[in-house]
Amino acid sequence: MSVTAKDFDEKARGEFARFGTTRVRRGELLRHPVYTRFLHWSVAIFFILSLLTGFAIYSPWLFHWIAPLFGGGPRTRLLHPWFGLVFTVFFFFQFLNWFAPMAWTEADRRWTKRLRQYATNEEGPELEDVGFFNGGQKLYFWTIVVSAILFLITGVLMWFDDVVGRWIVAVSYVIHDLAALVMLAGFIIHVYEGTAHQPGTFRSMIDGTVTEDWARTHHPAWFRTATDSRKEAEKAQE
Ligand code: HEM
Helix, strand or coil: CCHHHHHHHHHHHHHHCCCCCCCCCCCEEECCCHHHHHHHHHHHHHHHHHHHHHHHHHCCCCCCCCHHHHCCHHHHHHHHHHHHHHHHHHHHHHHHHHCCCCCCCHHHHHHHCCHHHHHCCCCCCCCCCCCCCCHHHHHHHHHHHHHHHHHHHHHHHHHCCCCCCHHHHHHHHHHHHHHHHHHHHHHHHHHHHHHHHCCCCHHHHCCCEEEHHHHHHHCHHHHHHHHHHHHHHHHHHC
16 A cells, blocks of 8 residues: 555544544443544445445336335436445545555464354354454455446446447446345345344444454454553553
């Protein structure tokens, strides 16, 4: 990541701290600052709007109840590429924001080896080297990166279908729809993981904090780093 992008990201985090606060109480850790939460929910809102309008265009018969919500069929068709575009823009900033903690490491490779146990709920305690994000969260992130690029390229080609060749548009439809299916599957798993499956996770995207017990259980290596740096800061103040 270039120094300029990193500087931009830190400046944005600083600016956004003025618009909201994150209160970290005793026994809690800061997980997602205001800027991250703002980006996450903006991405989520425009993803869901794109998904809904996309469904209505894909199968007007099956999803006939969606188009009226957006002012009818033609308006839904008009809005879909704009929702998609705004989703891509917000996700681009999210990408800059999370690029560093989403880097793939040896610990993630070890995590993915237990994927089957995770899927069948047979996993034991989390591996000690799991950091801020685990291998599954990183896989989800990089899937969105690839899908967003595919959405953008194929979406623009379909938007300007009178300029490009017919077969390019036809191939774009297939890739666009396949990327949407992958994203939908990832989204369903993501919402389950972020809410029902791991209690205590959802609040990190609401008030920005998690309990120390949650951090120790799900992200042991991050827990150690976060508590060590807090102890050092407290020592420096004494
Ligand atoms: C609308 C329902 C959603 C809920 C309840 C939800 C919940 C959450 C929560 C609680 C986290 C923090 C996880 C942690 O700190 O360990 C998170 C992270 C994240 N969210 Fe969402 N989210 C939603 C929608 C979305 C959408 C639509 C996208 C993108 C298309 C998205 C992308 C991400 C990514 C990339 C992360 C970081 C990696 C991960 O935790 O998997 N989320 N989300």
